[in-house]
Every structure is written in structure tokens, then in C-alpha cells.
Amino acid sequence: MADNKQIIELYTDLAENPKKNFGWDKGLDNAKAHDYKSEWIEKIPSKVWEYCAAVGNPFKDADIQEGNTVLDLGCGAGVDVLVASIFVGKVGKVYGLDITPKMVELAISHAKLMGVDNVEILEGSFENIDLEDESVDVITSNGAINLTLCKESVFAEIYRVLKPQGKIFFADMIDTSIDEGLCCSMEKSSCCDNVEEDWANCVAGTMRKDELIELIKKSGFINVECTGHTHYTTADTTKGANFKAVKTSSVDKRKLHWDSLYQEPDYTQVLWHQNFPSKSLDLIYKYSSKDKAIIDVG
Numbered sequence: 001m002a003d004n005k006q007i008i009e010l011y012t013d014l015a016e017n018p019k020k021n022f023g024w025d026k027g028l029d030n031a032k033a034h035d036y037k038s039e040w041i042e043k044i045p046s047k048v049w050e051y052c053a054a055v056g057n058p059f060k061d062a063d064i065q066e067g068n069t070v071l072d073l074g075c076g077a078g079v080d081v082l083v084a085s086i087f088v089g090k091v092g093k094v095y096g097l098d099i100t101p102k103m104v105e106l107a108i109s110h111a112k113l114m115g116v117d118n119v120e121i122l123e124g125s126f127e128n129i130d131l132e133d134e135s136v137d138v139i140t141s142n143g144a145i146n147l148t149l150c151k152e153s154v155f156a157e158i159y160r161v162l163k164p165q166g167k168i169f170f171a172d173m174i175d176t177s178i179d180e181g182l183c184c185s186m187e188k189s190s191c192c193d194n195v196e197e198d199w200a201n202c203v204a205g206t207m208r209k210d211e212l213i214e215l216i217k218k219s220g221f222i223n224v225e226c227t228g229h230t231h232y233t234t235a236d237t238t239k240g241a242n243f244k245a246v247k248t249s250s251v252d253k254r255k256l257h258w259d260s261l262y263q264e265p266d267y268t269q270v271l272w273h274q275n276f277p278s279k280s281l282d283l284i285y286k287y288s289s290k291d292k293a294i295i296d297v298g
């Protein structure tokens, strides 16, 4: 599999040569093909759109309010950071995070070019996000999460930095090859011809839609949905797709806990089960009378 060095090399090349043919769609036409709104295209300087390597459109489903704090993972040259800055307005805040220093430089200069001062670009990996716990309302990402080997760590970090009931809207490449069956990221890395290049080009690190949804649910998210495929492709076996999910609140967590217990095939096996609730019945007989209502709590 590619390590971060190969990824940084490829995206440095894109940062330095935005017009080069890398074998995948990019640029303004790509953004238009994903239905990026003309309002955003007019507001964001045209130079920025040259770097748009979007594989989908996270803003299609996004619920981002004025004043929100948004974090864009794998922000590249900052297209989606700047789109998010339009949503949150002057009172909101947008962070971009990218591992490629040249992309970070570009994103910073593009924010200056657009004249927005509520944008901050961080250099680093999304496996270790340099932000406080529960500090972000919405996370977006576009064509980046598949590039990491350990997606579990990324979704754990996403969960950590999101506020309770915070949301993630992201587009990513998914594996559409049924032939590869249960091939997970690790296994797939041993069955690709040129794994390092295929990984950095958003091919070898892709997961199947159902695998990815399961992983996101396991990380503590609810309402996890793939909201549709995009036209984007990086190989015969991949397709772009948009996803959304919500971080569980502590109340949701408790509900999930009890719901899952009562879905057990035989919930009479739980520790507190009684075949005959003698203590409760004793109390009810002791205190009940015609003019009293009794509630057996829990």
C-alpha cells in the first residue's frame, strides 16, 4: 500500500501542475459535473477551481448553518473549504486539514485571494486531528478518506472532534467490484498490480459501500446513508459516492444500547431477568389501593 510519502508526492505534483493529466477528472468542469452551484463558482476565484479534485458533492445533502464550525478533511487546494465558508458566513469558522504541505500553502493563499478571514488551514493527517474534542458542528471531505489505510482511526477522530449530534457529509470512492468479495483494505493491497500508485490514485484503498457504512456505524454514528453515486471513477472497479451520518448523542447511545439488548433472540438471558417479579408484585400489593396510581419505573 502507499504510505503517506507517495500520497504527498502525488498531491504535490497536482499542486504544482494543476493542468497535468493524472487520469482522473478535475478542474471547474469536474465541479460543474458534480452540480457545484453557480453562486459558489462566481464567489470563489477561478484559479481555485483548477485544483478541484472532487469525486462528489458533499454539499448536496449538507445541513450547514450560519455560524457553524466546519472541518474539511483532505482539503487539497481548499475548494470545499471556501464553499463551506459561504455557508457559515462571517460568524462561522472553517478549518481545512491536509497532509500535503504544498496543498496547505495553496489553500491558505486561496483563502486570502477570496478575502475570507474565518478560514484556518492545518497541516497534518486526519488520523490525528489537531482540534479539541467536540469542537466542530459539521465535517466534510471529498475524495480523501479512502486514501488512509486505517479508516477506523479516521472515523474515531471524526467522532471525537464532532459535537454531539454533529454531522458528517462526505464524498469518496467506493469499490464496486463484486468479484473481489470481502476484500478489505489490507487484503486488497496484496491483490493490486501497482498498489502504491493505485492507492494514491484512490483505487486500492476503496471499500465497498456496505463495508464503509458498517464501519461508520461501528464508530458510533447513526442515520448513516449513502445518498447516491456520482459519475466519478478512478478505475473499472471504483465509483464516487456521497455519504452522510450523524454523531450519536448520549441519549441516542443509551437508546441504542437498550434497543440492541432487546433485539437479542432470547433476552430472558440478560442478568436482571426474573421469571417471576416477586419483589415488584409484593410492593404493588402492599401499596396499591383503589385510589392510588402506581408506576413501575424501568
Ligand SMILES: C[S@@+](CC[C@H](N)C(=O)[O-])C[C@H]1O[C@@H](n2cnc3c(N)ncnc32)[C@H](O)[C@@H]1O
Binding pocket: 007, 008, 011, 051, 052, 053, 054, 055, 073, 074, 075, 076, 077, 078, 079, 080, 097, 098, 099, 100, 103, 124, 125, 126, 127, 141, 142, 143, 144, 147, 148
Ligand atoms: C483527491 S484529493 C481531494 C482534494 C480536495 N478534497 C478536492 O476535492 O479537491 C485528496 C487530498 O487528501 C489529502 N490526504 C491524503 N491522505 C491524507 C491524510 N491522511 N490526512 C490528511 N490529508 C490527506 C491529499 O494530500 C489530497 O490533497
